[in-house]
Amino acid sequence: MDARIESVGTSSGELHGASIIAALKASGIEYVLAVPDIVTSSGLLAPIARDKDFRLIRVCKEDECIGIASGLSYADKRALILIQYTGFLDSLNAIRGIAVEYKQPICMMVGLLGHDPEKPPRASPRYGVRIIEPILDDMGIAHHLVSEDADVAKIAPAIERAYRYSEPVALLIGRRPQAS
Amino acid sequence: MMKRAECFEILARHIGDAALVATYSSAVDWVDIAPRARNYLSIGAMGLDSSHGLGLALGRPDQRVVVLQGDGSLLMNLGSLVTIAAAAPKNLVHLVAQNDTYEANGSQPIPNPNIDFAGIARSSGYAAAYDFSDLKIFEQQVAHALDQQGPVFATLHVEPTKPLKYDYPSLYDPQKRTAFKAEWNRRS
Numbered sequence: 001m002d003a004r005i006e007s008v009g010t011s012s013g014e015l016h017g018a019s020i021i022a023a024l025k026a027s028g029i030e031y032v033l034a035v036p037d038i039v040t041s042s043g044l045l046a047p048i049a050r051d052k053d054f055r056l057i058r059v060c061k062e063d064e065c066i067g068i069a070s071g072l073s074y075a076d077k078r079a080l081i082l083i084q085y086t087g088f089l090d091s092l093n094a095i096r097g098i099a100v101e102y103k104q105p106i107c108m109m110v111g112l113l114g115h116d117p118e119k120p121p122r123a124s125p126r127y128g129v130r131i132i133e134p135i136l137d138d139m140g141i142a143h144h145l146v147s148e149d150a151d152v153a154k155i156a157p158a159i160e161r162a163y164r165y166s167e168p169v170a171l172l173i174g175r176r177p178q179a180s
Numbered sequence: 181m182m183k184r185a186e187c188f189e190i191l192a193r194h195i196g197d198a199a200l201v202a203t204y205s206s207a208v209d210w211v212d213i214a215p216r217a218r219n220y221l222s223i224g225a226m227g228l229d230s231s232h233g234l235g236l237a238l239g240r241p242d243q244r245v246v247v248l249q250g251d252g253s254l255l256m257n258l259g260s261l262v263t264i265a266a267a268a269p270k271n272l273v274h275l276v277a278q279n280d281t282y283e284a285n286g287s288q289p290i291p292n293p294n295i296d297f298a299g300i301a302r303s304s305g306y307a308a309a310y311d312f313s314d315l316k317i318f319e320q321q322v323a324h325a326l327d328q329q330g331p332v333f334a335t336l337h338v339e340p341t342k343p344l345k346y347d348y349p350s351l352y353d354p355q356k357r358t359a360f361k362a363e364w365n366r367r368s
Contacts, residue, residue, distance in 0.1 A: 031238070057238075057267055059231075060259025067228035071235020074220075074361050079235075097224030102357065 013117075015148050017043035017177040020109075023155035025053055028163075029080045029107075031072055033057045033065040037084035039111030043177030045082060062087030066094035070104045078163060081108045085132050088170070092135070099168035100139055106168040107159050117147045117175035136170055147174035182315045184277055184338040188213045190319050191246075191275075194326055198244035198273075199364060201233040204284040206248045206277050207351055208344045217363040221351045227256030230264060230274060237269035237330075240364065246273045246326065251290055252282040254297060264331050265305030272331045274301070279340045287340060301333035313337035 021044070024032075032054050034045055049056050059065055065081040072079050083091075088110045099106035114126035124130045136143045142161070144154040155171060162169040184206070192214040202210045203223040211219060220236065223229050233247035254260075254276050264272065280293035302309040307330055312318040318336070325334055 055238075057234075057263070059263045061257075063225065063228065064231040064234075064257065064260055064263055066225070067223070067231025068235035068238070070224070071220075071232040071237075072239045074236060074364050075239030076365070077239045094225040094228055098222075098228070102222055102224050102352075102354075 013148060015043075015146065015151075015173075015175045015177045017047055017179055019149050019152040020044055020146070020155065020177060021047060021051065023152050024080055024159075027156045027159035028078045029054070029159065030077055031055050031057060031069075031079035032082055033059055033068050033079055034082040035059055035062050035065075035084070035087050037082065037087070037111035037113065039084065039113050039173055039176050040082060040109070043179045044173075047179065048082070061090070063091040063094040066091055066098050066106055069106050070098050070102070073105050073163075073166075078159070079107065080159075081106065083108065084111045084113050085128055086113070088132065089128065089135075095141070095168065096139065100141065103166050104168070105163045105166050107162050107171070108168070109171045109173060111173045115174055121145065121172060121174065132172065141168045141170055143170040143172055145172045145174050181313055182318065182336060182338050184279065184336070184341060185209050185213065186315055187277070187312075187318060187336050187338060188248075190315070190322055191248075194323050195246060196244070198246050198326070199236050199240075199360075200246050200248060201229050201236065202248040203229055203253065203351075204250055204346070205341070205344055206250050208346060209341075210248060211351070217359050219356075220360055222357050227253045229253055230257055230260040233272060233274065234260070234264050234267060234269060236364070237272040238267065241269070241271055243364075244271050244273065244326070245269075246275065249274070249276050250283070251276055251278040251280065251295075251297070252285070255290060255295075258300065261301050261304040261306070261333075265301070268305075268307075269331055270307075270329045273326055274306070274331060274333045275336055276334070277336045277338050279338050281340050283340060283344070284346060287343070297335045298333060306331045306333045308332045310334040311337065
């Protein structure tokens with residue numbers, strides 16, 4: 001694990017944007033492709049936008065990200081797609097075609113708006129959140145829940161695997177990351 | 181109004197070693213005219229041609245990328261014009277073959293054939309935007325359009341064609357993606 005990841009708080013019930021950003025850097029992420037998501041907007045997207053180690057591409061609609069990340073992958077450039085679960089749902093056909101059928105390394109970080117972080121997503125009070133993991137399972141897409149700092153350790157191995165085996169992965173953000 | 185195949189034959193003489201992104205009718209015509217390893221055809225979802233092209237252009241800023249999109253496809257991803265203009269890849273040329281129909285889906289008309297794609301691209305912030313409907317003028321200006329600093333946009337006003345044969349398994353052959361990647365990462 002990257003030392004910077006360990007340096008940030010690890011207590012249960014907290015999730016820090018700095019931890020996630022350190023994990024993304026450790027994963028070799030160069031491009032972040034994003035539509036603002038209220039779950040990750042202040043704690044993750046805002047510091048990423050200020051961070052000169054990333055190139056942030058703001059897109060108009062989430063499915064654009066799937067094509068852009070695919071194009072980047074042909075030059076071995078790593079990208080993270082930072083979106084809300086609604087945008088994930090809106091992009092399913094692109095994810096089906098490009099990420100799954102063409103086996104492209106598409107790494108998605110998906111904010112679960114309206115989710116109660118004390119419950120598993122399948123038991124979320126919000127219908128749109130409850131269906132995310134079953135959809136990912138049906139599509140055969142690996143997914144990991146990131147709800148507290150201890151979960152951040154899942155990020156780098158998941159991204160590494162996605163690029164090594166050219167396959168998609170979804171990192172589900174179950175709580176608003178703190179900005180500092 | 182131009183014939184798409186004649187347009188593409190001219191384009192093929194000027195494409196050099198640029199990556200060429202195309203799908204559906206444009207891909208069928210293009211591959212017939214210019215089969216080459218740097219053709220990128222596996223778009224995966226209608227409309228995303230321009231987004232794939234942006235990713236390719238960002239990944240290899242030292243190489244040219246030409247997107248050859250259909251009008252129906254661009255209508256499904258109009259926001260990509262804004263995204264591309266903001267990202268401002270100098271090496272991207274975005275061409276749209278406008279025949280006013282969803283040709284691969286039964287030649288049904290697009291919602292509004294009066295749409296001004298070049299005007300939208302221009303106001304979105306592309307470095308340059310053109311409309312071509314005369315083959316001789318296209319032939320005179322295509323080299324400049326391909327070489328100038330991008331992102332460059334051009335609408336190619338073309339006639340609908342007779343129904344094409346869409347050999348999707350061949351167009352989207354995984355081996356072609358593998359070959360493209362090897363070629364795209366080859367350093368000259």
